[in-house]
Amino acid sequence: MRGSMRLQMITQIARKEFKEMLRDGRFRWASGIVFALLLASVVMGGKHYRDVKRQHDLAQAETREQWLRQPAKNPHSAAHYGIYAFKPKMAPAALDRGVDPFVGQSVWLEAHKQNEFRFRPAQDATAVQRFGELTAATVMQLLIPLLVTLLSFSAFAGEREQGTLRQLLSLGVKKTDLAWGKALGVTGALGALIVPATVIGVIALTLTSENGSLAASAPRMSLMFTSYLLYFASFVGLSLAVSARAKSSQMALVVLLAFWIVNGLIATRAITDIAKRLYPTPSAFAFQQAIDREMQSGPDGHDTADKRAEALKQRLLKQYGVDRLEALPVNFAGVSLQEGEEHGNVVFDKHYGQLWSRFERQNRLKQIAGLFAPMLAIQSVSMGLAGTDFAHHRAFATTAESYRRTLVKKMNDDMTYNAGKQNFSYLAQPALWQRVEDFRYEAPSTAWALRNQTISLAVLALWFVAALTSALMGTRRMRVD
Amino acid sequence: MKHEWRTLVADRTLWAITPLFALLIGYGVYNGSSWARFQQSTLEAAKQEERDRFAKVKAECAAIEQGGQPASAFTNPRLPSVAAGRTGPRYALAPPAPLAALSVGQSDLYPYYFKVTSQSRQTFISNDEIENPTNLIAGRFDLAFVIIYLYPLLILALSYNLISAEREQGTLAMMMSQPVSLRTFAAGKIGLRALVVLALAAGFSLAGFLLSGAASGAEGAWQRLLLWMAVVAGYGAFWFALAILVNAFGRNSATNAMALAGLWLALALLLPALLNVAVTTIYPVPSRVEMVQATRRASAEATAKGSQLLARYYEDHPELTAGRQADPNDFYTRSIAVQDETERLIQPVIDHFDRQVTGQQSLVDRFRFLSPAVVAQAALNDIAGTSAARYRHFLNLVDVFHQSWRAHFTPRIVQKALLGAGDYDRFPAFTFREEPAGAVARRAMVGPIGLLIPTLLIGWLGLRALRRYSVAL
Numbered sequence: 001m002r003g004s005m006r007l008q009m010i011t012q013i014a015r016k017e018f019k020e021m022l023r024d025g026r027f028r029w030a031s032g033i034v035f036a037l038l039l040a041s042v043v044m045g046g047k048h049y050r051d052v053k054r055q056h057d058l059a060q061a062e063t064r065e066q067w068l069r070q071p072a073k074n075p076h077s078a079a080h081y082g083i084y085a086f087k088p089k090m091a092p093a094a095l096d097r098g099v100d101p102f103v104g105q106s107v108w109l110e111a112h113k114q115n116e117f118r119f120r121p122a123q124d125a126t127a128v129q130r131f132g133e134l135t136a137a138t139v140m141q142l143l144i145p146l147l148v149t150l151l152s153f154s155a156f157a158g159e160r161e162q163g164t165l166r167q168l169l170s171l172g173v174k175k176t177d178l179a180w181g182k183a184l185g186v187t188g189a190l191g192a193l194i195v196p197a198t199v200i201g202v203i204a205l206t207l208t209s210e211n212g213s214l215a216a217s218a219p220r221m222s223l224m225f226t227s228y229l230l231y232f233a234s235f236v237g238l239s240l241a242v243s244a245r246a247k248s249s250q251m252a253l254v255v256l257l258a259f260w261i262v263n264g265l266i267a268t269r270a271i272t273d274i275a276k277r278l279y280p281t282p283s284a285f286a287f288q289q290a291i292d293r294e295m296q297s298g299p300d301g302h303d304t305a306d307k308r309a310e311a312l313k314q315r316l317l318k319q320y321g322v323d324r325l326e327a328l329p330v331n332f333a334g335v336s337l338q339e340g341e342e343h344g345n346v347v348f349d350k351h352y353g354q355l356w357s358r359f360e361r362q363n364r365l366k367q368i369a370g371l372f373a374p375m376l377a378i379q380s381v382s383m384g385l386a387g388t389d390f391a392h393h394r395a396f397a398t399t400a401e402s403y404r405r406t407l408v409k410k411m412n413d414d415m416t417y418n419a420g421k422q423n424f425s426y427l428a429q430p431a432l433w434q435r436v437e438d439f440r441y442e443a444p445s446t447a448w449a450l451r452n453q454t455i456s457l458a459v460l461a462l463w464f465v466a467a468l469t470s471a472l473m474g475t476r477r478m479r480v481d
Numbered sequence: 482m483k484h485e486w487r488t489l490v491a492d493r494t495l496w497a498i499t500p501l502f503a504l505l506i507g508y509g510v511y512n513g514s515s516w517a518r519f520q521q522s523t524l525e526a527a528k529q530e531e532r533d534r535f536a537k538v539k540a541e542c543a544a545i546e547q548g549g550q551p552a553s554a555f556t557n558p559r560l561p562s563v564a565a566g567r568t569g570p571r572y573a574l575a576p577p578a579p580l581a582a583l584s585v586g587q588s589d590l591y592p593y594y595f596k597v598t599s600q601s602r603q604t605f606i607s608n609d610e611i612e613n614p615t616n617l618i619a620g621r622f623d624l625a626f627v628i629i630y631l632y633p634l635l636i637l638a639l640s641y642n643l644i645s646a647e648r649e650q651g652t653l654a655m656m657m658s659q660p661v662s663l664r665t666f667a668a669g670k671i672g673l674r675a676l677v678v679l680a681l682a683a684g685f686s687l688a689g690f691l692l693s694g695a696a697s698g699a700e701g702a703w704q705r706l707l708l709w710m711a712v713v714a715g716y717g718a719f720w721f722a723l724a725i726l727v728n729a730f731g732r733n734s735a736t737n738a739m740a741l742a743g744l745w746l747a748l749a750l751l752l753p754a755l756l757n758v759a760v761t762t763i764y765p766v767p768s769r770v771e772m773v774q775a776t777r778r779a780s781a782e783a784t785a786k787g788s789q790l791l792a793r794y795y796e797d798h799p800e801l802t803a804g805r806q807a808d809p810n811d812f813y814t815r816s817i818a819v820q821d822e823t824e825r826l827i828q829p830v831i832d833h834f835d836r837q838v839t840g841q842q843s844l845v846d847r848f849r850f851l852s853p854a855v856v857a858q859a860a861l862n863d864i865a866g867t868s869a870a871r872y873r874h875f876l877n878l879v880d881v882f883h884q885s886w887r888a889h890f891t892p893r894i895v896q897k898a899l900l901g902a903g904d905y906d907r908f909p910a911f912t913f914r915e916e917p918a919g920a921v922a923r924r925a926m927v928g929p930i931g932l933l934i935p936t937l938l939i940g941w942l943g944l945r946a947l948r949r950y951s952v953a954l
Contacts, residue, residue, distance in 0.1 A: 026739075037751075040758075044758065044762075051768075052768065055768045055770045055771065056770060059770045059771070059773070059774050062774055063774070063777070066777060066781070084773060084774075084777075086770055098618070099614035099615055099617075099618060101618075102590075102612075102614035102617035102618060103614045104609075105768070105769060105770055106769070106770060106773055116609065118607050118609075118769075118773075119607070119769035119770075119772075119773070120590065120609065121766075121769070122590055122617065123590050123591065124766045124769070124834070124838055125757075125761070125766070125841070126757070126760060126838075126841050126842055126845045126869070127586065127587050127845075127858060127859065127862060127868065127869065128753050128756050128757045128760065128845050128849075128855060128858075129757050130587070130620055130858075131749075131750065131753035131754055131757065131854070131855070131858075132750070132753075132754055133754065133757065134754040134755065134757070134758050138754070142750070146746070150739075249735065250734065250735045250738070253735065253738065253739070254738070257742055261634065265630055265631075266622075266631075268618075268619040269619050269620060269621065269622040269626060270508070270622050271619075272616045272619045272620075272621065272622065273508075273512045273621060273622045275613075275616070276613075276616060277515075281611055281612070281613065282611065283519065283522075283523040283526070283610065283611065284523075284608070284609065284610050284611045285523050285526055285527055285530075285594075286523075286526060287611055289526075289530070355611065358613075359613040359614075359615070362613050362615070362616065363613070363615050366615065383615075389615070390613065390614055390615050393614070
């Protein structure tokens with residue numbers, strides 16, 4: 001009985017808060033702007049996703065076509081011609097572009113080399129882009145918390161200044177109930193913004209993406225949505241806590257705005273430079289020099305190319321029990337090309353592995369720094385679920401690289417077993433091109449994406465719990481006048 | 482005035498904020514200069530590689546001149562074709578400009594050195610620096626960031642309650658009972674704070690300049706510093722004027738603070754983002770994906786055109802000709818011809834790209850005046866030499882150098898000349914010439930002017946509105 005009374009009280013407060021906010025012109029304006037920006041960014045994101053997807057699908061089909069249409073040629077020549085891999089996007093990328101503007105969109109898969117991804121879209125944009133792109137993610141990470149701040153900074157401090165707080169409490173309303181009511185009121189007002197935006201957004205995305213692709217990413221989208229709710233709720237709790245404890249509503253506003261600036265603006269940049277200092281990465285020049293050196297002389301520096309060739313020769317002669325290369329039943333050029341590839345692969349795995357682990361260590365530091373600024377945590381979770389974080393890029397790069405290795409090995413093996421004495425004048429028939437499977441990339445699972453975000457998700461949950469507790473504790477201990 | 486100075490000194494906000502800002506600036510300059518140093522050391526490494534390579538190749542050359550045998554015809558450093566593409570290429574380096582440490586700008590996206598060979602431009606032009614893409618999203622914490630985003634906040638914190646606070650404390654009415662007009666009073670208050678703001682601007686910039694260890698001896702460094710200060714002062718003045726205008730409306734301090742925070746959000750965050758959206762929608766840059774494919778098609782076409790059987794045979798099997806008496810010079814000439822033809826074929830695609838990017842840039846140039854933050858960003862990047870314009874200047878120099886490189890080698894390749902060790906010292910070398918100071922100044926001056934006009938306009942409006950200010954609450 002008492003429980004339902006309390007519930008009634010809370011809903012009553014919430015309803016009153018909600019109504020007042022709707023009546024407030026400032027809130028109507030602010031949320032109108034946020035709503036419009038959110039909608040516009042979802043629609044544009046959807047269009048961008050569709051355009052890029054179409055281009056990449058077409059290009060991927062064309063590069064395959066070019067591979068298949070090669071005339072009869074030497075397999076090694078075909079391996080040099082190679083194939084391109086274009087990075088596909090997932091549907092949630094429409095909401096968060098993540099690292100995509102800052103990584104190359106395609107990679108050339110050819111013999112001997114693990115190439116870098118080339119053409120970062122940001123290089124073709126103007127400097128204005130560095131102010132931040134307008135995506136649904138930006139609106140949700142930056143603007144909605146600001147809206148929450150505006151909605152709730154005066155929740156208690158304002159009532160106290162007007163003397164209504166004493167009135168309310170003298171009516172027998174419990175402080176915690178008041179806190180719950182206020183929180184629900186703010187949530188309701190936010191809901192009035194988020195629910196229609198989500199509905200329209202989902203419709204817009206359904207219209208822009210091909211059938212099925214949206215449904216396939218429904219788990220990712222709903223997890224993303226939930227994480228954002230957690231993020232917003234943390235801000236609601238935090239704002240109420242500050243409002244309860246602050247001397248005046250003006251003070252509450254200043255504190256909350258300062259937190260917002262540190263969270264949204266300063267933290268992301270400050271931590272970037274710290275991460276770079278703690279886990280420095282080599283220059284592209286030094287990286288390439290190290291690879292070149294080890295390609296020549298082996299990872300330990302003693303295994304020169306000449307020595308390796310001689311060792312291979314001796315090994316083959318022994319294996320086939322012959323005394324000269326001409327007597328080998330296999331083509332020596334093919335074997336030694338593949339031997340070179342295997343050596344290169346070890347070198348590439350070592351260097352790219354080290355570099356990418358560095359990147360990931362930097363990113364992990366950013367996730368941990370989310371303890372100080374929840375924006376870092378939600379940014380990481382959002383990109384991860386949108387499939388646009390570095391981990392997804394790495395997964396794609398790894399798939400492309402292993403495809404390259406399979407393709408080149410097929411070419412070298414054909415040379416080894418079919419070239420006979422013709423060496424490089426041997427021509428393989430187009431049937432060989434068919435025997436190389438089409439490049440296929442299966443995006444990592446949602447569970448995988450979540451596992452990468454363990455730290456960030458924990459940090460978000462921590463913020464949520466901390467904000468909620470401090471709101472409840474803060475109101476319990478707040479001054480009445 | 483004197484009184485005002487006393488209140489300002491007594492104001493806790495100023496004393497709390499100034500050291501905080503000094504800290505932020507120190508951190509910003511530190512980050513900017515460590516990036517500039519990183520670039521410097523990479524360029525040093527490239528120079529070192531070139532020196533080592535030349536020494537080794539010259540020794541090899543001399544040995545062959547003495548009657549030694551090259552390892553293979555394709556690596557014989559005496560052949561001009563080998564020298565032009567393999568053993569002798571030189572680096573084109575763009576060292577950071579004198580004030581580069583103050584603004585990272587776009588320099589983390591563009592290459593700053595190329596290894597120029599006789600091959601086509603496409604083969605050496607994409608030479609990106611390694612960077613964690615997650616870091617590029619946020620951008621760097623440099624002095625320009627502190628100025629563009631945080632400096633306005635400092636100004637607003639100092640001035641949002643300039644007049645409203647006096648009224649709320651009742652001191653305004655008291656003051657007005659003295660033989661002092663509100664405008665004189667306001668001018669005194671404003672004048673003093675403006676002086677503080679300007680002093681901060683000059684101080685920040687000078688501190689940054691000195692802290693960065695920027696080559697103050699470098700040519701044009703001081704002129705650039707003056708320009709930089711002008712931009713920062715103009716930018717500060719703009720926010721100051723805005724604070725006066727908002728104050729003049731006669732609302733209370735809290736409303737002023739909210740209004741100013743909203744204006745800051747709109748001008749420094751939202752408008753730039755919206756401008757970016759407008760620009761990319763009006764001039765969409767075609768995807769590079771299409772260019773990759775166009776290049777591949779063109780290259781296939783070009784290769785087919787130069788289709789003497791032997792030529793193609795060489796192209797597919799350069800290894801084979803080593804043992805036989807084939808002339809590798811033919812191979813290199815033909816491959817250059819094919820690359821040139823490829824470039825000619827994809828030129829329309831590249832032109833389309835350039836047109837769209839230029840269109841975007843001119844649109845940004847025109848509409849940047851909507852947001853003082855964009856004006857300041859463009860000017861600061863220009864002055865620091867980290868803008869797209871300076872990168873294009875570098876690319877133009879590289880193109881000229883590339884042409885002279887080819888002009889040097891093509892006749893020697895065709896004439897089948899043999900190079901000696903001494904010839905390596907006579908290869909063309911790249912020298913980076915900084916953009917003419919006048920050009921930089923002209924571009925950057927748009928900044929202070931573009932900031933001054935709205936500042937004067939807003940300031941004038943503010944002072945006019947002050948006339949109707951009601952002194953009592």
